[in-house]
Amino acid sequence: MELVGRNKRILIVYDTRGGTTNEVVGWIMDGAMSAGAYVEARTPKNVDTLDYDLIVIGSPIYNEEPMGSISDFMAQENLRGKKIALFVVCFAGVFGMRNFMVRKYLDELKGSCAGNIIYETSFDAAMGPWRKLNRAICFDFGKELAGPRRPTQTPLSVI
Numbered sequence: 688m689e690l691v692g693r694n695k696r697i698l699i700v701y702d703t704r705g706g707t708t709n710e711v712v713g714w715i716m717d718g719a720m721s722a723g724a725y726v727e728a729r730t731p732k733n734v735d736t737l738d739y740d741l742i743v744i745g746s747p748i749y750n751e752e753p754m755g756s757i758s759d760f761m762a763q764e765n766l767r768g769k770k771i772a773l774f775v776v777c778f779a780g781v782f783g784m785r786n787f788m789v790r791k792y793l794d795e796l797k798g799s800c801a802g803n804i805i806y807e808t809s810f811d812a813a814m815g816p817w818r819k820l821n822r823a824i825c826f827d828f829g830k831e832l833a834g835p836r837r838p839t840q841t842p843l844s845v846i
């Protein structure tokens with residue numbers, strides 16, 4: 688994944704009906720913060736500034752579509768030139784249709800977004816024993832969003 692360097696300040700904009708996306712966002716946050724990023728997660732109506740290094744936008748899929756609040760957020764002109772990563776949360780893994788359906792959902796979500804979309808991905812609405820795997824995948828995604836840590840300087844006293 689090419690997330691163009693280090694993203695110190697990350698805004699995650701998401702919405703949820705059933706709570707799964709909320710949980711996914713929490714895991715992404717944990718991963719990004721573990722890599723040293725400052726992360727805010729907000730629903731669209733609570734976003735007051737877009738002044739971040741990276742804006743991550745995520746939506747669950749209902750009846751083949753992202754949530755209206757997220758599509759509306761994506762359509763705003765203020766996103767022009769902003770670095771954006773996108774994700775959807777859905778059941779599209781069933782029947783081996785994941786790639787085709789997820790591609791369709793992400794295209795739907797992108798719509799006519801003015802931002803600079805640098806990454807797109809999806810997460811399963813996995814529960815039961817799969818939840819643990821889902822958590823690990825989301826955590827790693829968060830770490831990757833934050834980008835590589837700068838090598839810590841060795842204090843002179845221990846050289």
Ligand SMILES: Cc1cc2nc3c(=O)[nH]c(=O)nc-3n(C[C@H](O)[C@H](O)[C@H](O)COP(=O)(O)O)c2cc1C
Pocket residue numbers: 702703704705706707708709747748749750751752776777778779780811812
């Ligand atoms: C009524 C309903 C319709 C759904 N439609 C789709 C769909 O078209 N495609 C899909 O992949 N998943 C679909 N899902 C699965 C949801 O995307 C999934 O449960 C997601 O985790 C919900 O996120 P939330 O809990 O954050 O609202 C649907 C779920 C429900 C309850």
